[in-house]
Amino acid sequence: MWSALPTEMKLAVVGILDSGDIKSLSQVDQNTYTACLPSAFKSVKLGNSAVLQSFVDNVPRSYCRYIHQLDISIDHNASRSVTDLLIAILAAAPCLEEFVLHCTGSALHPKIIPCFGQLDRLERLSLHNNGPDELRPLSERLVVSIAASVPNLKHLSLDRVSRSFMHAPDLRGVFPYVPLVTGDDDIPDHSFLGADLYLPSLLRISTLTELFIRDTHLGDPRWATVPVSCKLQVVDLGSCYHENEAFNSVCIQRIMGAVGKTVDEFSLTTAVSDAAFAKPSVTPLQRLRKLHISPFFPVDSVVDTMSNLAGSPIESLSMQCYEDDVVDVCAALEDFLSVRVERGAGFYEKLARIDVSVTENEGSGPLDSDEDAECKQATKRLQELCRDLRLSTTISKAISPVAASRLARSTGLVPSRWAVPTDGRSRSMTL
CATH class of the missing domain: 1.20.1280 (Monooxygenase)
Incomplete structure (x- = not known):
């Protein structure tokens, strides 16, 4: 049948x-x-360099045309050129829509850049450096050139990208000694951006609508002056761990001012001190409806930051925190809501919901019974206050990164075995 x-x-x-x-x-x-x-072969995940090499050696290249989502992690044990292995797959994957790459910058050669110009269907690109910045940096010049080469890039996620000495010579030898990339002058000028392969040039990619940058130095002043061709709707900017809170805040506010006119959703890791964001007539964030606050945000800055963002038509606020911060976070949100009541009409009048996502502590173990009871009381008070103010609210548990990794392995979102025919017979190949 x-x-x-x-x-x-x-x-x-x-x-x-x-x-x-x-x-x-x-x-x-x-x-x-x-x-x-x-x-x-619609979704392929290759968990290390050996798996990548096995895939290239054993899977018929014609099968790559079925790949829509590709997730590759590269370790330090590659016995062959990682760039050549990646090119072998990318050159044969015309239907690729999403590409996630975890690697060290030293593993990639600039000759990979032209491959991305052929991927007409690629809309989501994530590049993550999994090596130490000081020894194996991922150059901003390489990243910007790759991103600008993708014809229809909409979503770009970058993690631990390092500034190039070519574009940030003022950081050399200056405290706090931010690691810089040298030797990346072999990356050729881009057909569109020319030699301007610094991070702010990402704003010149007209198709880009979502930008995520984490653990990356954002101190380039050109973020405020580069011509903005994209219309970003979702922005998530993380802090640079080499710099202090005040410096990171200034950098993020500078970028918010440059791209804010089209932003609908923003994720915040630092306090906002610029009062200009509080005025509806002048705030750059004139369309901001969804605000997310990360677990690394300074809790004692919640009220001031929310007051400084009052010029935006924010409808939903979500905060993520660890278990041992729940009491402080709930108290901070209660203080903000009290200010909202005091300020009256016009102050966050469009706010409709507040959500808190709690992530289990990593390394410090679960809360004891007294701490757990205190957390429950704090969340109950917040929920009751939201209900009194006719605000929707959810307080939920978020899965930790470690647990997420375990779940991925248990659900098959990790290397698995595929049957690949060879000479008319079937054999299994570990990916």
């Missing part, structure tokens, strides 16, 4: 199966295996 079904029906059935069932079904016969290929 199955063999008699038209190919279209087989594809429809395969499309609703999970990865384990697809793998089992693919072993029925050669025709079924062929029907399973598009779903089996």
